[in-house]
Amino acid sequence: MTITITAFERSPDGGKGLARDTRVRWALEEAGLPYAVRLVPFVAMKAPAHLALHPFGQIPTYEEGDLALFETGSIILHIAGRHPGLLPADEQARARAITWMFAALSSVEPPIHDLTTAKILEGDRPWAGARLPLVMDRIRARLEQLAARLGDAEWLDGAFSAGDLMMVSVLLRLRMSGLLDEYPTLAAYVARGEARPAYQRAFAAQLAINAPPG
Amino acid sequence: MTITITAFERSPDGGKGLARDTRVRWALEEAGLPYAVRLVPFVAMKAPAHLALHPFGQIPTYEEGDLALFETGSIILHIAGRHPGLLPADEQARARAITWMFAALSSVEPPIHDLTTAKILEGDRPWAGARLPLVMDRIRARLEQLAARLGDAEWLDGAFSAGDLMMVSVLLRLRMSGLLDEYPTLAAYVARGEARPAYQRAFAAQLAINAPPG
Incomplete structure (x- = not known):
């Protein structure tokens, strides 16, 4: 079909x-x-x-x-x-991979999306410059936690999964901001995602x- | 277990x-x-x-x-x-109910969460008062679309599902703001959720x- x-x-x-x-x-x-x-x-x-x-x-x-x-x-x-x-066959590993899909969308993307709001939707507002560092620090807080969990692993939980697909896609939104480069292991993780055929x-x-x- | x-x-x-x-x-x-x-x-x-x-x-x-x-x-x-x-047995209806779970978390909750940020985390910042109407209008835009889709239906897609559970839970965060009351069909939808034993x-x-x- x-x-x-x-x-x-x-x-x-x-x-x-x-x-x-x-x-x-x-x-x-x-x-x-x-x-x-x-x-x-x-x-x-x-x-x-x-x-x-x-x-x-x-x-x-x-x-x-x-x-x-x-x-x-x-x-x-x-x-x-x-x-x-896109998902492991083992039922528990599958639930954990799906957890990372939700984590990408519910916990990591919202502060990243807020950066777009701050720069584009509110970029001409009088508070734009003063507010930006707060928005960026909220992203850094999440990236730090994510980098701590990823450690030196290739992917978030075992083999590449839909959870990694979503997390890499969300993190890619940060490339232009330079924020990703502050976390070399996350930048390398994103690069591994982008390198997939x-x-x-x-x-x-x-x-x-x-x-x-x- | x-x-x-x-x-x-x-x-x-x-x-x-x-x-x-x-x-x-x-x-x-x-x-x-x-x-x-x-x-x-x-x-x-x-x-x-x-x-x-x-x-x-x-x-x-x-x-x-x-x-x-x-x-x-x-x-x-x-x-x-x-x-x-929490989910219908029919495979297509199940996929649609899961869609509403993601809609609640990815599309409706982020602007609502931003209201908490604006009022609590940034409530003492000099821009707090001027920025609040923008944040509220972004929530209204979503609520209007959601109310249009819900129409006069009891739940979002057929019988009550995990999609409704998540959407009602997300909308409940708005109660104190008064925003929910601007959309009577959504307020009634939330009340139906809360009335469940x-x-x-x-x-x-x-x-x-x-x-x-x-």
């Missing part, structure tokens, strides 16, 4: 791979699943047709036959639960849309 | 039920599972013994035999996947610890 996901017609990041369709593309590539992409123009994001698929008017969405899903975490968990390559294919696929050659 | 969760020795909310152990208690009550609670004093949250269980030094955690989990979303998904009462038992159990009778 054909899998169709949605992506920005033109991503606000200009092809840096930070739009969330890249995360789903990566999961699909790890699982070896072909997929189609429907591009959504910015003006259509909050229109009824797209809101019927995604109540918050965002991308990505996932369609497969009768099934329609939104939320990157849910889409990736759905893929990971039905195809090998499945990530490379996912990144190239979104780049071809957002920064077409010529 | 005994299930043991952790909770604050004394919750910062004084027993309003907003600490995340209430969410896990609620799920365990819906599933009809007995559980033990280990209370963690504030000074022990960031100590090695607790960090071994929860890398971000928070509550709740979940222990069952050899299995140790953290992240409320992951714990509730683990319970819901193994016991009836399983929620009542979960709330009472945390209250007994945090506001013991004189």
